[in-house]
Amino acid sequence: xxxxxxxxxxxxxxxGKRIMLECSQTKGHDRMYWYRQDPGLGLRLIYYSFDVKxxxxxxxxxxxxxSRQAQAKFSLSLESAIPNQTALYFCATSDFTSRETQYxxxxxxxxxx
Amino acid sequence: xxxxxxxxxxxxxxxxxxxxxxxSYKTSINxxxxxxxxxxRGLVHLILIRSNEREKHSxxxxxxxxxxxxxxSLLITASRAxxxxxxxxxxxxxxxxxxxxxxxxxxxxxxx
Numbered sequence: 001x002x003x004x005x006x007x008x009x010x011x012x013x014x015x016g017k018r019i020m021l022e023c024s025q026t027k028g029h030d031r032m033y034w035y036r037q038d039p040g041l042g043l044r045l046i047y048y049s050f051d052v053k054x055x056x057x058x059x060x061x062x063x064x065x066x067s068r069q070a071q072a073k074f075s076l077s078l079e080s081a082i083p084n085q086t087a088l089y090f091c092a093t094s095d096f097t098s099r100e101t102q103y104x105x106x107x108x109x110x111x112x113x
Numbered sequence: 114x115x116x117x118x119x120x121x122x123x124x125x126x127x128x129x130x131x132x133x134x135x136x137s138y139k140t141s142i143n144x145x146x147x148x149x150x151x152x153x154r155g156l157v158h159l160i161l162i163r164s165n166e167r168e169k170h171s172x173x174x175x176x177x178x179x180x181x182x183x184x185x186s187l188l189i190t191a192s193r194a195x196x197x198x199x200x201x202x203x204x205x206x207x208x209x210x211x212x213x214x215x216x217x218x219x220x221x222x223x224x225x
Contacts, residue, residue, distance in 0.1 A: 004155075033213075040122075042201060042215040043156070058212075090155060100144055100205050102213060104155035 003027045004105035006091050012111045013081050021076045021108050023091030031094040032074040033102065034058075034066060036087040043090065049074055081112045119202060119216040127224050132189040134219040136202030137182075143205045145178055145185050146213070150199045159187075159200075194225045 004025045013019050023032065031050050035043040035058075045058030047066040055066060063085060067075045078085055088109050092102040120135045136145070144163045148156040162169045162178045162185065169176045175188040189196055199220045203213040 035215075040217055042217040043213075044215070045212060048212065088153070092156075100146065100161060101158050102156075103158070104148075106155045107153065109153070 004091060004093055004103055006089075006105040006108050008108060009106065010109045012113065014113050015082055017081050019078050019081055019110075021078075021089055021091075021110070023074045023076070023105055025072050025091075025093045025103075025105075027093055027095070027103060028071075029093035029095045029103070030071060031096070032068065033092040033094075034064075034074065034076045035090045035092065036060070036085075037090060037107075038087050046076065046089075078110075078112075081110075083112045086110060086112045119200075119219045121219060122217070123220045123222075125222040125224065126192055128192060128194055130192055130223075132192050132196070132221055132223070134187050134200055134221070136185045136187070136216050138185075138202075138204050138214075138216075139183065140206065142180075145176075146203045146205070147174075147176060147185075147187050148201045148203060148215075150201065150218070152198070156201065189221075192221075192223045194223050197221060197223045 007022045033048040034046040037043045044060050046064050047058055049055050049068045052068050065077045088107050090107050091105040094102045118137050126132055146161045147159045150156045160171045160176050162176050173190045178185045199218045201218045202216045
């Protein structure tokens with residue numbers, strides 16, 4: 001969905017490096033989410049945010065942090081990347097009035113060497 | 114831990130045939146959704162069925178929900194090559210949080 005963008009789309013980094021994945025949305029949604037996808041495991045929730053002042057941990061938040069800089073921007077950071085964080089990362093948004101349906105960005109493919 | 118399990122993990126059919134994939138979940142839900150993912154791309158919402166509904170249709174899609182068995186099925190009728198994708202069920206426990214818990218997905222290949 002072009003209304004939800006993620007940068008970068010691909011990233012290769014080394015163990016121990018700090019990296020940031022960014023998500024922006026023009027849908028005007030208040031809720032934003034970060035997921036990771038691993039082969040055979042579906043998507044797992046890392047963090048979610050219901051508004052700028054609200055941040056919540058998901059299933060697998062260890063090793064990650066997030067920042068909700070504005071309603072439209074939600075960043076995911078890996079403070080010290082490790083190889084098992086190699087995955088496909090997705091940002092998603094939803095709206096308070098239709099909160100059950102989420103709209104996904106195109107994903108960021110991350111490789112940690 | 115993940116809520117849903119999908120069956121089969123992979124499905125290969127000929128164009129024009131129907132495709133059925135199943136999702137089972139463990140705890141009570143508020144609603145269940147199906148998403149499609151084309152290879153390596155973002156997920157796209159297909160259909161939502163609420164816990165008090167038993168069947169729902171959208172175009173060539175038919176979703177059923179059996180809360181007593183904690184299971185759902187997605188039927189794609191008259192499949193097309195463009196339906197080739199991975200399909201995920203996702204459950205919502207509470208509409209207040211909107212958190213989705215995804216299954217592992219079914220990979221569908223439709224051969225022309």
